[in-house]
Amino acid sequence: GESVGLHLPTLSVQEGDNSIINCAYSNSASDYFIWYKQESxxxxxxxxxxxxxxxxxxxxxxxxxxxxxVKHLSLQIAATQPGDSAVYFCAENQRGSYIPTFGRGTSLIVHP
Amino acid sequence: EPEVTQTPSHQVTQMGQEVILRCVPISNHLYFYWYRQILGQKVEFLVSFYNNEISEKSEIFDDQFSVERPDGSNFTLKIRSTKLEDSAMYFCASTLTQRTTNTGELFFGEGSRLTVL
Known part of the structure; x- marks a missing residue:
């Protein structure tokens, strides 16, 4: 079925670098997208x-x-900091729905 | 800063027992949600609640589950006859509006970890 998914399960970056987290969605009926951060x-x-x-x-x-x-969503974080280390989820709302559907998540690891 | 609070933070129960997870949404919010997250997996929608009734529910939210707003502040999730596969982190969330004027941002609590033995 149609779903929201993520290309990379883990992304490791150095402090100060820019990070890019990607998300692919396949539901063309989605009209609202959100990025969430989940700390441990x-x-x-x-x-x-x-x-x-x-x-x-x-x-x-x-x-x-x-x-x-191409049904693609990305989150760019500038000058990544250790405090940015977390799991990042993209979520989508299908048109007419107010319920975010979450993707699987990407773990961002920032090395000092 | 107002926040969603959940209790208990961790509950261990025997298979077949009933559990009640409690949530206090942000005080002026109108829409309430329960999500669950099995360890290492994505966050899954269970149910949304507005105006004292369920507005949407997922396939997961079957007759084993129920929600209630017993008073003006609490929002509870009851899980009857728990199974091993109910072990997960359960998140409560609330929002003021549903994308009418604001972002539709959901404010999540820190979760209640349920372990079914």
Missing amino acids: GKGPQFIIDIRSNMDKRQGQRVTVLLNKT
């Missing part, structure tokens, strides 16, 4: 979202890019 032992925390009528949205040190043509 905690619940998911909202990072940034984007609606399908946009292709880029920027926050503080984070940028989300949406490519609807």
